[in-house]
Amino acid sequence: MKAFLGIGLLGSNFVKAMLAKGEQVQVWNRTAEKALVLEADGAKAFEEAAKAVEGADIIHLTLKDDAAVDEVLAKAAAGFKPGAIIIDHSTTSAEGAIKRTKHWKDAGFRYLHAPVFMGPINALESSGVMLVSGDQEFIATVKPELSKMTGKVMDFGEMEGKAAGIKLLGNLFILAVTAGLSDSLQLAKASNISPEDVISLFSEWNPATSLTGRIKKMSAGDFSNPSWELTMARKDAGLMIDTAKAGGQTLITTPSIAEVMDTWIDKGSGSDDWMVISKEI
Structure with missing residues (x-):
């Protein structure tokens, strides 16, 4: 039998998937109504976290942050079955995951941080x-x-907390891509280009195919053989900023990138590949 603590969009769908597979699941949520709704799907809801975990061999969590995970586990601990396994899918700090792994092992339980790149539909x-x-x-x-819960489990080895770090850098990339797409759409609007045209562009030209090569070049730190010189990239950034401004649009990330480019041009790297801006990684 399983318990699930934290019934948000992700947690509720994890539970529904478990129930659809014929599993018994006891649920708890800080806002009790969210847990009670799942009784219609076959779950058993509890008002107290300690009651929800009673008899559970595996306890899953999807909570907000380190503080929420620590608080809820502390409340639930009184109901833990001896030898129970705790699987935490929350996005937290690596330091928090490491501390919890040791704390609960010392207390006689096994804790594993298993964050996800999954939306509610994936769950x-x-x-x-x-x-x-x-x-x-x-x-x-x-x-x-x-x-059984996901299409792929990626194991990053013995290092405690590494999964937490990978999750954060993945989320950072999503933030950066979304901000970049926002700039592209703002520039498109300023240039009287429709979103449909932007979609057509990226449907045919996929810049993601160059990601691995870019990471390798940035990690190697050799920018002496440019495919796009920094001064030319800075010129284009200026055109982007000016065009957006003339069209009444404000870009999110491009002005900051331009400032970093200027710093590296002042250092004498204008003829290097533009990715020299990552040289201090």
Whole structure:
């Protein structure tokens, strides 16, 4: 039997998927109504976290942050079955994940941080990506369980907290891409280009195919053989900013990127590849 603590958009669909597979699930949420709704799907809701985990072999969590995870686990601990396994899907700090792993192991329980790149639909369909790292022996025992919840489980090895770090850098990339797309749409609007035309462009030309090559070049730190010189990239950034401003639009990220470019041009790197702006990584 399983327990699930934290019934937001992701948690509720994880529970529904478990119930659809014939599993017994006890649920709790800070806002009790969200947990009660799942009783219509076959879950059993509780008003207290400690009651919700009673008898559960595996306890899953999807909560807001480190503080919420620590608070809820502290409240639930009185109901933990001896030897219960705690699987935490919350996005938290690596430091928090490391501390919790040790704390609950010392208390006689096994804790694994397993954050996800999954939206609510993925949770319902058991698709997407789940991340793990740490004790490889323990991970091997729970991997079949985790695999039922997601399309892919990525194991990043023995390093405790590494999964948390990978999750954060992935989310950072999503933030950066979304901000970049916002700038592109603002520039398109200023240039009387429709969103449909932008979609057509990226349907045919996929810049994501160059990501691996860019990461390798940035990591190697050699920018002496440019495919796009910094001064030319800065010129284009200026055109973007001026065009958007003339069209009454405000760009989010491009002005900041232009400032960093200016710093590196002042250092004498104008003829280097524009990715020299990442040289201090």
